[in-house]
Amino acid sequence: MTDRADSSGGTTAPPAPRSAAPATGSGGRGGPDGGRGGRGDRTPRLPGRRGTGAPRPRRRSLRSRLRRDWQLLLMTLPAIALLAVFHYTPTLGNIIAFQDYNPWDGVIGSPWVGFSQFERLFTDARFWSAAGNTLMIAAIQLVFFFPIPIGLAILLDSVLSPRMRLLLQSIVYMPHFFSWVLVVTLFQQILGGAGLFSQILRQNGYAPLDVMTNPDAFLFVVTSQMIWKDAGWGTIIFLAALAAINQNLYESAAVDGAGRWRRMWHITLPGLRPVIILLLILKLGDILNVGFEQFYLQRDAFGANVSEVLDTFIYHQTLVTGNFSAGAVAGLVKGIVGLILIVLANKLAHRMGENGIYRRS
Amino acid sequence: MSTLFADRPVWAERPSLPARAAKNTTLAAIAVVIIFPLYIVVLTSLSPASAVNSAGGLVLVPQGISFQAYADLFSGGVVTRAVLVSLGVTAVGTAVSLAATILAAYGLSQTGSLWHRPLLFAVLLTFLFAPGMIPLYLLVSNVGLIDSYWSLILPTAVNAFNLVVMRAFFMNLPGEISDSARVDGASEWTILTRLVLPMSKGVTAVIGLFYAVGYWNAFFNAILYINDNSKWPLQLILRQYVQQGQQLSSNSVIGDAVQGTASAPNLAIQMAIVVVALVPVTFVYPLVQKHFTKGVIIGAVKG
Numbered sequence: 001m002t003d004r005a006d007s008s009g010g011t012t013a014p015p016a017p018r019s020a021a022p023a024t025g026s027g028g029r030g031g032p033d034g035g036r037g038g039r040g041d042r043t044p045r046l047p048g049r050r051g052t053g054a055p056r057p058r059r060r061s062l063r064s065r066l067r068r069d070w071q072l073l074l075m076t077l078p079a080i081a082l083l084a085v086f087h088y089t090p091t092l093g094n095i096i097a098f099q100d101y102n103p104w105d106g107v108i109g110s111p112w113v114g115f116s117q118f119e120r121l122f123t124d125a126r127f128w129s130a131a132g133n134t135l136m137i138a139a140i141q142l143v144f145f146f147p148i149p150i151g152l153a154i155l156l157d158s159v160l161s162p163r164m165r166l167l168l169q170s171i172v173y174m175p176h177f178f179s180w181v182l183v184v185t186l187f188q189q190i191l192g193g194a195g196l197f198s199q200i201l202r203q204n205g206y207a208p209l210d211v212m213t214n215p216d217a218f219l220f221v222v223t224s225q226m227i228w229k230d231a232g233w234g235t236i237i238f239l240a241a242l243a244a245i246n247q248n249l250y251e252s253a254a255v256d257g258a259g260r261w262r263r264m265w266h267i268t269l270p271g272l273r274p275v276i277i278l279l280l281i282l283k284l285g286d287i288l289n290v291g292f293e294q295f296y297l298q299r300d301a302f303g304a305n306v307s308e309v310l311d312t313f314i315y316h317q318t319l320v321t322g323n324f325s326a327g328a329v330a331g332l333v334k335g336i337v338g339l340i341l342i343v344l345a346n347k348l349a350h351r352m353g354e355n356g357i358y359r360r361s
Numbered sequence: 362m363s364t365l366f367a368d369r370p371v372w373a374e375r376p377s378l379p380a381r382a383a384k385n386t387t388l389a390a391i392a393v394v395i396i397f398p399l400y401i402v403v404l405t406s407l408s409p410a411s412a413v414n415s416a417g418g419l420v421l422v423p424q425g426i427s428f429q430a431y432a433d434l435f436s437g438g439v440v441t442r443a444v445l446v447s448l449g450v451t452a453v454g455t456a457v458s459l460a461a462t463i464l465a466a467y468g469l470s471q472t473g474s475l476w477h478r479p480l481l482f483a484v485l486l487t488f489l490f491a492p493g494m495i496p497l498y499l500l501v502s503n504v505g506l507i508d509s510y511w512s513l514i515l516p517t518a519v520n521a522f523n524l525v526v527m528r529a530f531f532m533n534l535p536g537e538i539s540d541s542a543r544v545d546g547a548s549e550w551t552i553l554t555r556l557v558l559p560m561s562k563g564v565t566a567v568i569g570l571f572y573a574v575g576y577w578n579a580f581f582n583a584i585l586y587i588n589d590n591s592k593w594p595l596q597l598i599l600r601q602y603v604q605q606g607q608q609l610s611s612n613s614v615i616g617d618a619v620q621g622t623a624s625a626p627n628l629a630i631q632m633a634i635v636v637v638a639l640v641p642v643t644f645v646y647p648l649v650q651k652h653f654t655k656g657v658i659i660g661a662v663k664g
Contacts, residue, residue, distance in 0.1 A: 065475040079524060083483065087492055089492075090496035094496050096499070160369055171391075171396065177642045179596050184604055236653065250370075318494075331493030338490070339489055
C-alpha cells in the first residue's frame with residue numbers, strides 16, 4: 001500500500017480526500033484530510049521529509065520511508081491494535097451466525113448450519129416485535145425529540161446576557177453526562193409507584209399512580225427521559241449554526257421592516273437548514289440504534305411487549321438462553337440493515353448537497 | 362431581569378412584555394425541571410430519619426441535616442468498594458484512552474506519512490458498523506478478560522470519533538513551529554509533548570471528560586463481563602439497590618461497623634448512592650464546559 005500523497009510525486013496538494021471521511025471530524029474543512037493537504041505543501045520541505053514539495057525523488061523506498069516515519073507508526077500502533085482486537089476481530093466473529101455455535105467447540109469445532117439461524121430468526125415473532133418497537137421508538141424520537149433542541153437553541157440564543165446564557169447552558173447540558181441508570185432512577189423517584197408524584201397523591205387521599213410500570217405510558221416515559229437527558233446537549237450544534245449566521249442579515253431585514261417572526265422565518269430557519277437536514281439524514285441512517293441501556297433497564301418494569309428493542313432482544317436471546325448463534329444472527333442482521341441505511345442516508349445527503357458522514361468518493 | 366437584555370442590537374425592537382414574560386417563564390421552567398429532581402435527591406440524602414418519616418418519602422422542604430447516610434455508605438461496605446472500583450476504572454481507563462487517542466491522532470495527523478491512508482481508513486471504517494454484542498462478548502471471554510477490570514476498559518478504550526476530532530484539531534494547529542523543530546532534529550515525540558500538547562489543552566480536557574464520563578457511567582459492559590459482584594462498579598450498585606429497590610439492611614451495603622447501630626433510613630441511603638454517582642460528573646463538567654465550544658464545536662460540529 002503506497003500512500004497517494006507521496007506517490008503522486010511532484011504534483012501539488014492532493015485535492016479532496018478519497019477515504020471515508022466523517023464530516024463530524026472535519027472541522028468544516030472537508031474531511032479530516034482536508035484543510036491542509038499535507039503539512040509539507042505550505043513550506044518548502046527539506047529533502048527526505050514528508051509532504052508533496054517538489055524537490056523530492058519521485059518514489060522513495062519503503063525502507064527510507066520507514067526510517068523517516070517509524071515514530072509516527074509506533075504512536076498509531078496502540079490505538080490500531082485496540083481497534084483490531086476489539087472491533088475488527090469480533091466483527092469477523094459474526095461468522096458464528098452461520099453456525100450452531102457452542103463455547104466448548106469454539107468457532108473451529110462448531111457445526112456449520114448455513115442460513116438456518118436466519119430462518120429461525122425471521123420466523124421468530126419476538127424478533128419482529130422487537131423490530132417493530134425499535135422503529136416505533138425511532139419514529140417517536142424523530143417527531144417528538146428531534147425538533148426540541150432546535151427550539152431550545154433559538155430560545156437560548158435569544159438570551160443576550162452572556163452570563164445568564166452560560167448558566168442556562170450549563171444547566172441544560174448537564175443531564176447529558178448522567179448515566180442511564182441515574183436518569184431512570186431519578187424518573188422512578190418522581191413518577192414511580194413509590195415516587196414523589198404518588199406520594200403526593202396518597203397524602204391527599206388519591207390512589208397512587210405508577211407511571212413507571214404502565215405499558216401504555218412507556219413511549220411517553222422513554223421520550224420524556226430522552227428529552228430530559230439529551231435535548232439540552234443537542235442544542236450545541238444548533239447554537240454553533242446560529243452563531244454562524246451573518247448578523248448583518250438580521251439588521252438589514254429589520255431596517256426593511258421585517259418583524260421578529262419574519263426574521264426568524266426568513267433568516268434563522270434557512271440558516272439552520274443545512275444542519276437540520278444533515279442531522280435528519282444521519283438520524284435516518286442510525287434508526288435501528290435507539291439506545292440500549294435505557295430499554296434494558298426498564299424492560300422488566302414495562303414488560304418485553306412494549307420495551308423490547310433489537311439490542312435487548314439480542315442480549316436476551318443469547319446471554320440468557322446461552323444460544324450464541326441466535327444472538328449473533330440477530331446482531332448481524334441489524335448491523336447489515338444499519339450499514340445499508342447509513343449508505344442510503346449518505347447518498348441522500350450527497351444528493352441534497354451535504355457532506356454526510358463520508359464524502360462521495 | 363434587565364441584564365437579560367444587556368446587549369440588544371440597536372435595530373432590534375424590544376419584545377413586548379408578554380413575550381418577555383413567556384420566554385423567561387419557559388427558560389425558568391426548563392431549569393426547574395432539570396434541577397428539581399436533583400434537589401430532592403440531595404435533600405433526602407441529607408435528611409435525618411425524622412424528616413424522611415414525616416415526609417412519608419422524599420423530602421421537599423429541608424428539616425434538619427444529617428450526614429448519617431453518607432457515614433453508613435462509606436463505612437467500608439459494598440458501596441465503598443464500588444466507588445473505589447469506579448474511580449479506579451475511570452482513572453486508569455481515561456489515562457489509557459487519552460494516551461492511545463492522542464498518540465494515534467498525532468501519528469495520523471501527518472498526511473503523507475507512511476501508511477497514513479490505510480491506517481486512517483481503518484479508524485474511520487469503524488464508524489460504519491459495530492462488531493455486535495455477542496461476538497464482542499465471545500472475544501472478551503476468549504482472551505480471558507471476564508471478571509477482569511480490563512474488560513471495562515479495553516473494548517471501549519479507543520473511540521474513533523474522539524480520535525478524529527483530536528486529529529482534526531492537531532491538523533488545524535499552525536504547522537510552522539513543528540516543521541522548524543523537525544528541521545532542528547526534534548523527534549516526533551518531543552514535538553508532540555513539547556509543542557503540540559501545550560497548544561491542545563482545551564481539546565484534551567474535553568476528550569478526557571468524554572472518556573471519563575463514559576467510564577464512570579458505564580453500566581452494560583459490567584453486566585456483560587463482570588459476574589463477580591464484589592467487582593461491580595457503582596452504576597450496578599445504583600441499579601440493584603436503588604432502581605430495583607433491593608433492601609439494603611439485609612445486605613452488607615453498609616459496613617460491619619455500623620450494622621446493628623442506628624443507621625440512616627433506607628431511602629436516605631438510596632438517595633446518597635444516587636448523589637455519589639452524580640457528584641463527580643456534576644463537579645468535573647463545569648470545569649471543562651468552557652472548552653466545549655472551542656474543542657468540540659470547532660472540531661466536531663461544523664459538518
